[in-house]
Structures are given as structure tokens and as C-alpha cells.
Amino acid sequence: MNKKTLPFFITLGLFLLMYAAGSLAYPNFFSLQVFINLFIDNAFLGIAAVGMTFVILSGGIDLSVGSVVALTTMISADLLQREWSPAVVIPAVLLLTSLFGTFQGIMIQVFRIQPFIATLAGMFFARGACYLISIDTINIDNEWYRSVSMAAIELPTGDFISINVFIFILLALIGWWLLKFTRFGRTVYAIGGSEQSAMLMGLPVTRTKILIYTLNGFCSGLAGVVFTFYMLSGYALHCKDLHLDAIAAVVMGGTLLTGGVGSVEGSIIGVLILGTIQTIINFQGTLSSWWTRIMVGVLIFAFIFMQSLLNRPTKQTQ
Amino acid sequence: MRLKLTRFKESNLFWPLCILLVLLVINGFLTRGFFSIQWKDGRLTGILVDILNRSTYIGIIAIGLTLVIATGGIDISVGSVVAISGAIAAFLIGGELVMRGSEQILVTRTPMGIAIFIALVASTLIGMWNGFLVARFRIQPIVATLVLMVAGRGIAQLITNGQIITIYYAPYYFIGNGSILGIPFSLYVLATVLILVTLITRKTALGLFIESIGVNRTASNYSGIKEQRIVFWTYAFCSFCAGISGLLVCSNVKSADGNNAGDMFELDAIFAVIIGGTSLNGGKFRLGGAVLGAIIIQTLTTMIYSIGVPPQVNLVIKSIVVFAVSMIQSEYFQSLFRMERPVSLRRNYYL
Numbered sequence: 124m125n126k127k128t129l130p131f132f133i134t135l136g137l138f139l140l141m142y143a144a145g146s147l148a149y150p151n152f153f154s155l156q157v158f159i160n161l162f163i164d165n166a167f168l169g170i171a172a173v174g175m176t177f178v179i180l181s182g183g184i185d186l187s188v189g190s191v192v193a194l195t196t197m198i199s200a201d202l203l204q205r206e207w208s209p210a211v212v213i214p215a216v217l218l219l220t221s222l223f224g225t226f227q228g229i230m231i232q233v234f235r236i237q238p239f240i241a242t243l244a245g246m247f248f249a250r251g252a253c254y255l256i257s258i259d260t261i262n263i264d265n266e267w268y269r270s271v272s273m274a275a276i277e278l279p280t281g282d283f284i285s286i287n288v289f290i291f292i293l294l295a296l297i298g299w300w301l302l303k304f305t306r307f308g309r310t311v312y313a314i315g316g317s318e319q320s321a322m323l324m325g326l327p328v329t330r331t332k333i334l335i336y337t338l339n340g341f342c343s344g345l346a347g348v349v350f351t352f353y354m355l356s357g358y359a360l361h362c363k364d365l366h367l368d369a370i371a372a373v374v375m376g377g378t379l380l381t382g383g384v385g386s387v388e389g390s391i392i393g394v395l396i397l398g399t400i401q402t403i404i405n406f407q408g409t410l411s412s413w414w415t416r417i418m419v420g421v422l423i424f425a426f427i428f429m430q431s432l433l434n435r436p437t438k439q440t441q
Numbered sequence: 442m443r444l445k446l447t448r449f450k451e452s453n454l455f456w457p458l459c460i461l462l463v464l465l466v467i468n469g470f471l472t473r474g475f476f477s478i479q480w481k482d483g484r485l486t487g488i489l490v491d492i493l494n495r496s497t498y499i500g501i502i503a504i505g506l507t508l509v510i511a512t513g514g515i516d517i518s519v520g521s522v523v524a525i526s527g528a529i530a531a532f533l534i535g536g537e538l539v540m541r542g543s544e545q546i547l548v549t550r551t552p553m554g555i556a557i558f559i560a561l562v563a564s565t566l567i568g569m570w571n572g573f574l575v576a577r578f579r580i581q582p583i584v585a586t587l588v589l590m591v592a593g594r595g596i597a598q599l600i601t602n603g604q605i606i607t608i609y610y611a612p613y614y615f616i617g618n619g620s621i622l623g624i625p626f627s628l629y630v631l632a633t634v635l636i637l638v639t640l641i642t643r644k645t646a647l648g649l650f651i652e653s654i655g656v657n658r659t660a661s662n663y664s665g666i667k668e669q670r671i672v673f674w675t676y677a678f679c680s681f682c683a684g685i686s687g688l689l690v691c692s693n694v695k696s697a698d699g700n701n702a703g704d705m706f707e708l709d710a711i712f713a714v715i716i717g718g719t720s721l722n723g724g725k726f727r728l729g730g731a732v733l734g735a736i737i738i739q740t741l742t743t744m745i746y747s748i749g750v751p752p753q754v755n756l757v758i759k760s761i762v763v764f765a766v767s768m769i770q771s772e773y774f775q776s777l778f779r780m781e782r783p784v785s786l787r788r789n790y791y792l
Contacts, residue, residue, distance in 0.1 A: 184583065236767045237721050239515070239583065243708060244763040251756030258751050359753065367591055380584045413598035413699075420592020427585070431578045 130377030130430060131389045138392050141399045149406040156282040161398040166287035167192065167350040168368055168397065172376075172390040173298040174342025175369040177335045180302075181314045182382030183231065183238035185336070188343045189365030190249035191220050193358070195347020197253045200261035200357025209267045217344045223249070224340015228333035246366070253359035261357040272352045287349045294345060298387040311335060315382025371419050372397055375426050396422070456769065457716055457733045460762075464740045472747045484620040492739045497627040498523075498686045500735035502706060503713040504634055505682030507731040508642070508675045510714055513655040513723030514575055514582035516676060519683040519710055521593025522564050523703025526687030528600040530560040531697030534610050553613055561684045567593070568680025572673035586676075590707065597699035607696045617693030627689050631732065634682065639728050648726075651675065655723025709738055712759065716766050 146153035162169070171188050178185045195216050202212045223245065230241040263269070275283035302308035310331045313321040322328045350361065372393030378385025400418050404410045468488075469475045478487035502519050509516045535550035551559075567589055574585035608614075619626040642648030653661045654668050662668040686706070691697045715721060716737055717730025741762070745755045 230764075230767075234768060240711075240715065240721060240763065240767050243711070244760045244767070247708070247756040247760035247763065251754050251758070251760060254751050254753035255757065258753065367587070370587065371591065374584070380581050411598070411603055413595040413603060416595030417592045417599070420588050420595065423584075423591060424588045427580055427588070428578070431580050 129433065130426070131386060131392070133429065134375055134377050134389055134392045134396070134426075138396050138399065141396065141403070145399060145403045145406065148403075152402075152406060154282075155278070155280055157402065159282055159284055159288070161395055161402065162288045162291060163285050164401075165394050165398040166285075166291040167346040167353060167362075168365065168372065169291045169391060169394045170294050170342050170346040170349060171365055171369040172372040172394050173295055173387055174339035174346075175366075175373050176298065176376070176378055176385060176387050176390045177302070177311055178238075178339050179370070179373050179378050179380060180311050180382055180385050181332060181335050182318065183332075183335070184242065184370070184380075185227070185245075185339050186239065186242045186366045187223075187227065187245035187249055188339070188346070188369055189362040189367075190246045190253070191223060191340065191343035192347040192350055192365055193253050193361040193363075194249040195220060195344050196351045196354065196357040196361050197256045197261070197359060198357070199348065199351045200263050201256050203263055203265045203268065204261060209265060213348055216348065217341060220344030220347065221337050221341040224343070225333060225337040227340070228336030231336065232329050232332045250359065256359075257357075258359065263351065263355045263357070268352065268355065272355050285352075287352055290345065290349055294342070295387060295391055302387055307331060307334065312383055315379075315384070317383075368397060368419075371423050374423055377426075377430075379430060380427070454718065454727065454730055454733065456766075457718060457730055457737060460716070461733060461737050461740065464737060464744060468740065468744050468747065471744065480623065484625075485623045488743065490625065492743055493736065494625040494627055495742075496732075496736045496739035497625075497631040498690050498735075499706065499709045499713050499738060500631050500732045501634055501682050501686045501689070502679075502710040503717070503731035503735050504638055504728055505675075505679035506710045507714050507717070507719050507726045507728055508638070508651060509582070509679045510711075510719055510721060511651045511655045511723055511726035512672050512675055513658065514672065514676070515711070515721075516568075516571060516586045516679050517583060517707045517711075518567065518571060518586040518589035518593055519679065519686075520703040520706035520708075521590050521597065522567055522680050522683035523687035523690060523706050524597035524697075524699050524701075525567065525593055525600070526560045526564045526684040527691030527697040527702050528597040528606070528699050529563050530556050530613075530688055530691055531606040531608050532600050533559060534608055534613055553610065557616075557688060560688060561681060564684025564687065565677050565681045568677035568683075569673065571680065572676030575676060576669040576672040594700065597702070599699075601697055601699040603699065605696050605698045608691070613692055614695060615692070617689045617691070627693075630685060630689065634685070635728060635732055642726075642728070647671070652724055652726065655725070710735075712763055713738055715763070 142158075151157070171192065175185060175188065198216050198219070199212055202215070203209070227241050227245050230236045230244075231238050271286055274286050276286075277283050302311065310321065310326045310328075313324065313326055314328055314331060318328060346365075351357065354361065373385070373390045374380060374393070375396055376385065376389030376391070376393035378389060397419065400415055400422075404412070404415055404418075465475075472488065475488050478485055478489060480486075502523075506516055506519065533551045533556035534553055550556075571582075571586050571589060574580045574588075575582050578585075615626060617627060621629060642651065650661070650666045650671055653664075653666060654671060658668055658672075683703075683706075687703060690702055711721075713734030714731045716734035717732070718727045719725065719731060738759070741758060742752070742755055745752055745758065
């Protein structure tokens, strides 16, 4: 176990610890269904976190995720209301959000606008565009969407899984594979380690970086589609703080915000930790919702503090 | 005269002023009586006065944030600090109407002065925490302040117990609604902060130190600048400014809302700072520009309202302005227009 994998195991340990604590405190907590619900309720967050992992690994940041999810729900709901077929709507929104990501990538890489600002503009734009479509909630009564949303696959144990979970797990596997076993993934790590070195090594930095933001745009779009299945409505205020949750999950998963170190599997555990906090607070009953935020803040702090301690020696040699 | 004009054109205030002018002209066409200012009940009233009054919330934060950004950092927790500061003030002033006999008497939990003092101290402490993480532990500013951005709003809701606290204590209203000599009190606050900070940074070496840290932190440290201490205090000051803004907002709406007060303020403030010509890479700063940026944002918001589209569409226009401004600042973009320069240089050479 070296310095790079240590944060991941600490995260995993923390998750198991929290889950065990929850199970001891609340009688119904330790059941397969509660565990599956972690995935059902956080599928969209998990998908967004996978995309965010790539962005943060490359040393960037993307604030537009939540807004893009909201925009996706809005566009989907609006198009479905106009009797468009889901077979057209879903590819269309995915293409649109991917292009949105590409555009942000070009701003960041070609025009050298800081990721923070470029995606801030993207965040404003996507959120505002939602309101251009409608200020109110648009309900979705498309048959196909409803059936996907309601579909539950029953396990032999009597517990059930929704389709969203499968999309999430599939995407997480693809993300893991991309990062571990493809040239693209290794280039992402190289860029995060040192962009200049990556460039001098002859790696396609510009192309990879634009692809990273495109991928993140695609993930945001997919998270939006999954969220549409989950909520069955389009609303401009959906997912207001999703970008924060996604960043929090990635940080808790052991990915360094300076880039270069981290993993998709870590981010997934990060998502599960966020979900567990939420579940514990739900089970507890008397704790108010704002404790989630305070807890998440404390956890982010604990992780970045730990990371800064772990990285001290290398920092000083710089 | 010509020299002065070119110098003005090259100064960083030129573009923001142009944008503001364009916005004002558009507004003038859109709204009848946009430029009219009246004297009513011993104070100036009019759309322009209203814009200035409202722009102080972001303006004051933008001043503090400018210094943070000049050191090469960023503070995204200011929106939460606005909520916390307002929540503390509202909680401490309390303000319950108690019937004593036939008279309604207002009971405050603590005197107003102390409440305001505690709110500002708490805000500064938050900033010191941010500064500590950034200066001492060298944690990336965006991450260090992310902690309090996330947790801060939770803390604010904890203080207000998740509800909107209404303030009934009338003297408190003065901060956000009162006026002296016909001019809104908040403008005096903004002017005081702006003048003090400008004097301190421009008449002493502090401003230079801050810019030097923004260019290269390590080099500044080696050249004897107490880099950690300065970075620490810029964050503390930025949060202090956010605290003042929180009091203004809370007093103006006569209530404190832990969940929504100061929502998106961090983004608006960053936006104001960039429009004002401060580079996000650090190393140079324009305090006046930042305040101008805040006024531009408010003018933009007013314009959206008068067009009659949903106010939220504001965001789209904001994003386009952010995009345009950062494009103008982008070196690659500038170089596209400098393509013919070598040619003209050669021509001069032959002459």
C-alpha cells in the first residue's frame, strides 16, 4: 500500500465504518435493499462523479455539471411534450451536452481561459437556458419514460433494482476501463501530473483535454437522462448543488485536486459515503437536512487535510 | 490630450466603463425615466440610485475578493459567509414583539451594536480559517474555501433553525435602507471600504507585495515578503467584507434566510472582479474596476427586468458577458488580431 492508494483505502474504510455504525444504530439499516437504495438514489450523482473524476484528474474543474443536468431534464421534458420519440430525444440530449462539453474544453485549452471561469460561464448559461424553456416544472407523461422509471428488477431475495443502477454501473465500468487500460486514460494522468511534461513527451494534450471535457459533458447529459427517469419531470431548479456533491465525492474518493492522482473506483466510494450520510440522517429522523451539508463539509476538510499531509515532502521539494 | 486618451484606453478601466455606458444607453431606451432622479422624503430616489444601492452587496465583497484573487487565490465561500453573517445578526437581535399592557414592546436579545460586532467577528474568523488552510497548509484556495462554501450554508441554517428570521427591530433597518444627506447609507459603507483599501494598498507597499505574491509566491517569500501572513489576512479581510455585505442584505430585506441569502454571490463577485480587469491568474488588481463590475452586474439585472423576460434569463446574458470578457483577456484571442503586426513592423523598418 503506497501513498497513492492509501487515500482510497482510507475512503473505503470510512465507508465501511459509517455503514457499520448505521447498521448498529438502526435495526433496519443492514439490509440489501438499503444498500441497493444507495445506488438507486445516487445513480445520477455517481455518473456525474465519474465524469468529474476525469476532469479533476487532469487538473481542471467543472462547475457546470448540475446546470447541464437540469438543462437535460428540461430539454427532454419539453421535447417529449411535443410528442418526440424517446429514441430521438435521448441521443439528441446526449449529443447536445457532449458538444457543450467540447465547447468548454476548447475555451479552456485553446483560449486558455481558466477552467473555473469557463465552466462558470457554462453553468450560468445552462441554468439560464432552462428558464428560457420554462420557469415551471414540466411533468413527463411519456409511456416509455414512465415504464423505464417504474421498471424494477426483482432479485431472488425479494429486493429490487432500478434500471438507473445498471446505467450507473455500466458507465462506472467504462470509466474505470478508460482510465486504467487506454492510451487516453494514461494521458489524462500524465496531463494531471504535469501538463508541460506531457506536452514535451509528445502526448496529444490539446486533443485529450478537449476530449475530457466532452466526456464530462456526455456524463452530465447521461446523469440528466437518469435523473429524468428518477424524477419524471423537467425543472430548472433541479440539481442546484450537484457540482459540489460531485466534487466532494471525487475528493473523498482520494483524487487530488491538483490532478494526477486518483481513480474512478474511489469516486464511486465517495458517492456511496455521501449516500450513507443522507441515509443515516433519514433513519435518524430528528436531524435536520442541513446537517448533511455540515457533515459533507467536515468530511471534505478531513480528506484534503489528510492529502495535504501526505503530500508534504513532495511539495517542499518543488 | 491624445496621450491621455490612449493611456486611458489602455488602462483596465476603459473596457468596463464602455460596457457600463452601453448598458446605460440600452436601459435609457428601454425604460422611460431611467435617468431621472428625484428628491423624495429627504432622500434621492430613482432607478440609478436603486442600482447603486443594490450593487453595494456585490461591490463590497468584490473589493475583498480582488485582493484574494490578486494573490493568485480565490474564495468561493463568500456567499455562505453572507448567509452566516446575516443569520448571526438576526439571531442575536432577535426581536420579539411582546405585548406589555396594551403596548407592543420589542425585546432584543442583545444590543444591536454587539450583534453587528459579533457577526463581523464571526465572518472574519471564517476568513482566518480559510487563510490558515491556504497560507499555512498550502491547500489549493478553491478547495480550502469549498469546505466552508458547503458547510457554511448548513451552519447558517443551523443558526436560523432552517427558518427565515424576520427582524422587527427598526433601528437595524437603517444599515440597508437608511440614508444620509439623501444618499443611501450602504453607498457610504462601500465608499469607505473602497477608499480605505485603496489607500492602504496603493500608498503603502502592501499592494505591491500582494501583486508580487500573485506573480510568484515562492520568489516573494525568498525576497523577504511575509507571504504567509499577507495571504492569511487577505482571506480574513475578504470574509470580513462578505460579512458587511451580509448585514446590508439582511437589513435591507429585514430578515435572514440561511438557505437563500447570498445565493450565487460568490459567482457574481468573481464575475465583478474579472469584468473590472483583475486577472484571475493573480499579480495585478483593480479595486475601482471591481466595484464598477458590481455596478455593471446590477445594471444588467435591471435591464433584464425591464425587457420583461423572466429575471432568471439574466444568467444567460451573464454567461455571455463572462465569456466575452474572458475571451478579450485571452492571449490567444488577442494574438489572432495581432497577426499583421510583424508586417507593419517591417514596413516601419524600411521607412
